[in-house]
Amino acid sequence: MREVAVLGVGQSTFGKMPEVSAAVLGRDAVLAAIKDAGISGRDIQVAYSSRLYDAAITSQDVLKEVGVTGLEMINVENACAGGATAVRGVWKEIASGHYDVGVAIGVESMTTSPIARKLIPPGKDDIEGQLGLTMPAVFALLARRQMHESGATPEDFAQVSVKNHHHGCLNPYAQYKKEFTVEEVLASRMICEPITLLQCCPNTDGSAAVVLCSMDFARKHTTHPVKIAGSALLSAGYSWQQKDITSSPLGVETARRAYEMAGCGPEDIDLVELHDAFSTEEILRYEDLGLCKPGEGVAFLRSGAPALGGKVPVNPSGGLLSLGHPLSASGVRVVAEVTTHLRGQAGERQVEGAKVGLAHMLGGFAAGLEAGACGIHILTR
Amino acid sequence: MAERVPIREGTFQEGPDGGTLLANKCKSCGQIFFPKAKLCQACLHEELEEAPLSRKGTLYSYTIAHMPSSFFPPPHAMGYVAFPEGVRVFAPLKIVEDKPFDVGMEMEVVIEKLADLDEKEVIGYVFKPVLG
Numbered sequence: 001m002r003e004v005a006v007l008g009v010g011q012s013t014f015g016k017m018p019e020v021s022a023a024v025l026g027r028d029a030v031l032a033a034i035k036d037a038g039i040s041g042r043d044i045q046v047a048y049s050s051r052l053y054d055a056a057i058t059s060q061d062v063l064k065e066v067g068v069t070g071l072e073m074i075n076v077e078n079a080c081a082g083g084a085t086a087v088r089g090v091w092k093e094i095a096s097g098h099y100d101v102g103v104a105i106g107v108e109s110m111t112t113s114p115i116a117r118k119l120i121p122p123g124k125d126d127i128e129g130q131l132g133l134t135m136p137a138v139f140a141l142l143a144r145r146q147m148h149e150s151g152a153t154p155e156d157f158a159q160v161s162v163k164n165h166h167h168g169c170l171n172p173y174a175q176y177k178k179e180f181t182v183e184e185v186l187a188s189r190m191i192c193e194p195i196t197l198l199q200c201c202p203n204t205d206g207s208a209a210v211v212l213c214s215m216d217f218a219r220k221h222t223t224h225p226v227k228i229a230g231s232a233l234l235s236a237g238y239s240w241q242q243k244d245i246t247s248s249p250l251g252v253e254t255a256r257r258a259y260e261m262a263g264c265g266p267e268d269i270d271l272v273e274l275h276d277a278f279s280t281e282e283i284l285r286y287e288d289l290g291l292c293k294p295g296e297g298v299a300f301l302r303s304g305a306p307a308l309g310g311k312v313p314v315n316p317s318g319g320l321l322s323l324g325h326p327l328s329a330s331g332v333r334v335v336a337e338v339t340t341h342l343r344g345q346a347g348e349r350q351v352e353g354a355k356v357g358l359a360h361m362l363g364g365f366a367a368g369l370e371a372g373a374c375g376i377h378i379l380t381r
Numbered sequence: 382m383a384e385r386v387p388i389r390e391g392t393f394q395e396g397p398d399g400g401t402l403l404a405n406k407c408k409s410c411g412q413i414f415f416p417k418a419k420l421c422q423a424c425l426h427e428e429l430e431e432a433p434l435s436r437k438g439t440l441y442s443y444t445i446a447h448m449p450s451s452f453f454p455p456p457h458a459m460g461y462v463a464f465p466e467g468v469r470v471f472a473p474l475k476i477v478e479d480k481p482f483d484v485g486m487e488m489e490v491v492i493e494k495l496a497d498l499d500e501k502e503v504i505g506y507v508f509k510p511v512l513g
Contacts, residue, residue, distance in 0.1 A: 111479075128471045129451065131471065132451065132454065132473055133450075133471055136446070137444055140446075141443070141471075164438070189447070191446070192445070193445045240468070245442070
């Protein structure tokens with residue numbers, strides 16, 4: 001397999017913009033990524049796009065806006081892991097030698113989707129969903145177990161939101177740039193006990209794009225290429241296979257595969273961008289990714305390790321909690337964010353001296369399964 | 382009286398002493414599934430037999446939603462109950478005064494109306510704290 005580099009990254013503004021089409025959101029991200037890569041749109045040989053709602057031929061729809069037509073375009077969906085799936089698709093095309101340059105795009109217009117201002121609806125044969133098991137309820141039930149098993153408190157959960165909102169204040173792309181205190185987070189509207197409104201990611205419109213290329217191509221355009229050292233994508237097992245709902249066989253195995261390919265371990269990671277759809281979830285992901293031992297996520301949080309300036313800053317972008325979560329865009333956006341840090345271009349939110357970063361995205365909920373899919377990319381410079 | 386329809390056929394039965402959830406069990410490896418599986422998800426064996434679960438289990442986790450969902454106005458309590466057969470089942474919880482939810486407390490299966498839909502009563506299973 002050939003080495004693959006991230007040559008260019010871009011994203012649109014994130015926010016509630018029902019007047020802006022998905023094609024235009026995607027256009028802004030792609031143009032930014034092409035410009036950042038220092039190439040012409042005509043250099044692009046393959047495209048993968050991910051979009052969940054009202055989607056058909058998203059690659060074509062976006063790329064026609066930037067003069068790119070007549071090439072292999074593939075459109076994928078993998079719930080919130082769709083963006084990670086698109087990145088991996090382009091990675092495979094280039095690693096295998098099919099193409100030298102490609103673009104991965106994630107885009108979502110949540111405000112014009114069929115679920116605008118609603119919760120993600122249960123499937124027709126999803127009896128748990130019909131009985132009231134919404135996404136906030138899923139994570140609330142997990143949170144109660146976290147409290148029971150590891151002594152997590154509502155204050156701990158709120159602290160994740162405080163941390164990520166603080167990071168978001170340093171990110172010009174964040175939808176919500178506002179500092180909150182633990183007390184304010186806890187006093188916001190109760191959604192599903194113990195999860196309050198300020199611990200839920202908002203519905204957001206947005207797009208992100210990354211230009212990937214062979215290392216040979218990258219070296220002609222930059223002296224400091226960022227390399228995709230590990231790429232893993234895995235579907236979940238059954239929920240009955242989980243001994244406890246707070247342990248994630250899916251997350252652990254996907255991380256193991258990504259670390260193995262990258263030839264490194266959690267101790268080598270300088271920063272992480274991950275799926276913090278709910279503040280409570282971030283603590284579980286510390287454990288899946290091996291940033292701490294199983295059951296020690298709360299202690300890891302309390303130690304300050306995942307905050308900017310800490311041992312392994314987690315979600316220095318502000319995460320889904322402050323950026324918002326345009327579902328299919330988030331998996332591409334995390335790869336763009338990690339790349340930006342590895343280049344030392346992240347401005348006020350920069351993780352100093354970052355050499356190895358991990359981009360994680362988790363998606364989907366189907367009756368009887370632990371989740372839908374988990375995608376992890378490990379980047380190095 | 383409105384017609385009563387189960388939220389899903391074959392998932393529970395009503396008896397004189399309350400409700401029972403109907404799981405199924407693989408005839409080859411013994412793995413139990415609720416709701417019933419078409420084939421064994423553990424060993425892919427295609428022969429499974431009906432296996433009623435115990436009427437009581439322990440509360441594994443719970444939450445109270447303060448926002449509406451498909452059928453239910455807030456506040457809506459829900460949780461997982463762990464049954465002795467090794468199965469965790471999700472269902473709405475019945476809020477009982479002076480009996481706050483607590484992980485590990487004993488719960489029983491109750492069959493009752495969940496909602497009115499198209500002039501029919503949708504009935505299903507809920508878990509209720511065991512009194513006394």
